[in-house]
Amino acid sequence: MRTISPSPEVIHGHRPPVPAARKTSCEPIFSTQTANSLAMIIITRPDATEEQIQHIVSRIADWGLRAEVSRGEMRVVIGVIGAEDKIRQKPLGAFPGVESVMPVLKPYKLVSYEFRGTASRVKVGDVVVGAKEVVVMAGPCSVESEDQILSIAQSIRDSGAKILRGGAFKPRTSPYSFQGLGKVGLQLLAEARRESGLPIITEVMDTKDLELVAEYADCLQIGARNMQNFSLLREVGRTQLPVMLKRGMAASIKDLLMSAEYILSEGNFNVLLCERGIRTFETMTRNTLDLNAVPVLKAETHLPVVVDPTHGIGIRDFVPAMALAAVAAGADSIMIEVHNAPELAKSDGEQSLLPKDFDDLVRRVRCVAEAVGRAL
Numbered sequence: 001m002r003t004i005s006p007s008p009e010v011i012h013g014h015r016p017p018v019p020a021a022r023k024t025s026c027e028p029i030f031s032t033q034t035a036n037s038l039a040m041i042i043i044t045r046p047d048a049t050e051e052q053i054q055h056i057v058s059r060i061a062d063w064g065l066r067a068e069v070s071r072g073e074m075r076v077v078i079g080v081i082g083a084e085d086k087i088r089q090k091p092l093g094a095f096p097g098v099e100s101v102m103p104v105l106k107p108y109k110l111v112s113y114e115f116r117g118t119a120s121r122v123k124v125g126d127v128v129v130g131a132k133e134v135v136v137m138a139g140p141c142s143v144e145s146e147d148q149i150l151s152i153a154q155s156i157r158d159s160g161a162k163i164l165r166g167g168a169f170k171p172r173t174s175p176y177s178f179q180g181l182g183k184v185g186l187q188l189l190a191e192a193r194r195e196s197g198l199p200i201i202t203e204v205m206d207t208k209d210l211e212l213v214a215e216y217a218d219c220l221q222i223g224a225r226n227m228q229n230f231s232l233l234r235e236v237g238r239t240q241l242p243v244m245l246k247r248g249m250a251a252s253i254k255d256l257l258m259s260a261e262y263i264l265s266e267g268n269f270n271v272l273l274c275e276r277g278i279r280t281f282e283t284m285t286r287n288t289l290d291l292n293a294v295p296v297l298k299a300e301t302h303l304p305v306v307v308d309p310t311h312g313i314g315i316r317d318f319v320p321a322m323a324l325a326a327v328a329a330g331a332d333s334i335m336i337e338v339h340n341a342p343e344l345a346k347s348d349g350e351q352s353l354l355p356k357d358f359d360d361l362v363r364r365v366r367c368v369a370e371a372v373g374r375a376l
């Protein structure tokens, strides 16, 4: 199945342009998967007709099950999700055009590579993550002021970044540290989006803030400390907004995949997984960027993989080396903290690049991307 090559048609996460104050429905688009749910995959024959595929899909819907169609270059894979007893009774292998039917045995089912049989692409605004082009996200750790975010947005865009990052709700180790500007920060991000044309990614820390953050964000960030906040995962799963899920600092790769499964199981397949470093016995760096996770995730899941070398190593001078290594390892996107006056930053100044260093890094990222068959 791994031979099925990615198709440009497998794009989700697209949503129409939405005006400044945007509504996001938090209604589930299909009922939550239960402990008795099962995922099966139907692999169609290379010569299956569109009519045969549509027939399978509509039968599955008539049975009250959900079908997820993924189109590879050679064949179509139909993922079927629903109650185990219902699925088991159905003669899925008997449809014309079907080559084989098999259960997804991995504990992460919807997230597993075989569920789609092809790499997924997720759209953030108009930017596609998971295609040949490596997507650079950049911006300050925290949104601090209008001047700060507008100036950084413009400079990172001119250097080649495609998505603007900035925290309005900040998870801080100390309750006495800057906690973010909240709604004002979101409004400033929206202004920076208008001025720069870049879509924005920003963190949502709590279910109570989701409606507000979803009005502004093009992509929701779930931070490392919230990777296993299951009620938050379920709530973002009930939107169709792209979600970037960061790996917890003490979480295994499997834990990350299981957390992503919470989001997909609520109906939102627009998920990016982010490696951001884990805690180890090492004390010379802030975290240990686990680049092992990149090829492992690319093999285990169809979801695009983002690497955050900034939090991964935590030291400005060493961020570029790890960003280049992440692209060489196969990351679909990298996220870099950039600040126009790092010494004055209200959070993470010591690991933020100056705009000119970011500009230099993007040039080198382009060379590495091209060397590994990608583009920028």
Ligand code: PEP
Binding pocket: 141, 167, 171, 222, 223, 224, 225, 246, 276, 311
């Ligand atoms: C951040 O992106 O600024 C952040 C707080 O990240 P993490 O959740 O990975 O620590």
Ligand code: MN
Binding pocket: 141, 142, 311, 337, 347, 348
């Ligand atoms: Mn930060």
